[in-house]
Amino acid sequence: MDIRKIDDSISVAPQIAIEDVAEIARLGFRTLVANRPDQEESGQPAMADIEAAAKEQGLDWVYMPVESGNITDQDVERFAPMIRDAEKPVLAFCRSGTRCTVLWALSSARDHQPEEILSRARNAGYDITGLIPRLMQQAGKR
Template sequence: MENLKKINEQLSIATNQVTPTQLQQAAQAGFKSVLNFRSPQEEGFLSDEEKQAEAAGLEYVNLPVKPNGITEELADKIIQQIDYLPKPVLLHCKSGLRSGAMGLMYIAIKENISADTILEQGKEMGFDCNTFPQMKEFLITYISKHSNNH
């Protein structure tokens, strides 16, 4: 599958809106679930993505995230969903930045990695959170609060 960045064995990021063909490819590559961070109101949202994912044998969840509107409650829900979903999970949004940030947040919390370290790792992978300063600030605060490694 093209446009894929692997965070670890459990999580990978699609850096685009996935197509029905890519959902089939993801299932064939061994993915078990898809977590979509796009809002149905966004331009280019695949309206039947849930149906397409399920037809490919993938579990599907849509949790819309706005880069400037993420809350602690939503972040908690994302952590819980990733915990719950069968692995490996394919995370996606439009460009990969939101899904990359949410995937890195999850890894930081679960593996007790500091916000600075995980943001640097993200930057090396091509997820530069400086593009969305509010989201970056949220990640730093949330990870610092919920990780044992400040």
Template sequence: MTLTINQLNNDFSYTSQIEVDDISEIASLGFKTIINNRPDFEGNAEQPKSEALEAIALSHGITYVHIPVIPNNIQPHQLDKFREAYAKAPKPILGFCKTGNRASTMCKLALENHD
């Protein structure tokens, strides 16, 4: 599958659900960090588990962060975790969730409500 990646700013882009097989493409595109905002088991059996994605990402030298967020229910502590990850993570970052909406919203909220 070819990923549809949307750029939010120079450091952050987002996409819909990724698969284990997509990680080599993500690495080849130059992403240094993946942030997963999708809870495990949200998509039943067709959704890869976060630990499987993390293992492959790490094997490609990509930092992996899991900040699971229930759709339409972003919490302040999750934004804090996102801000911390965003500040420390190697750039550029690729965020994802089921559709990409949570990932982009997390970044927008974290950056606009910071400082």
């Protein structure tokens, strides 16, 4: 399992396994968010199985699938309040962690400077400089 901390409220990860959920809870995460569609790739664990494991471990579960490479403004509008209201800390996962990072970045642009967002993403191992125009667009909605 490859957990990458964005800030104190959210970390992201590539696809997790069902057996990872107990460790996620042990590490202190309170909410588990899946941004990967079920059956996106063969061999991927079923989201219902991960959900059951999350609930068994006392984690809040959020299934918010987003199509890879096609994050819409509507996706950002759904993600922002979910993250704001979720019990922290949150661990969000997708295939590589990039989708979760992009959703976090775009939903944070109204409250944080683009340089800070880019830096946090870079420190977590994600280069999202290609998002600068969208970050600026979201910042304009403050």
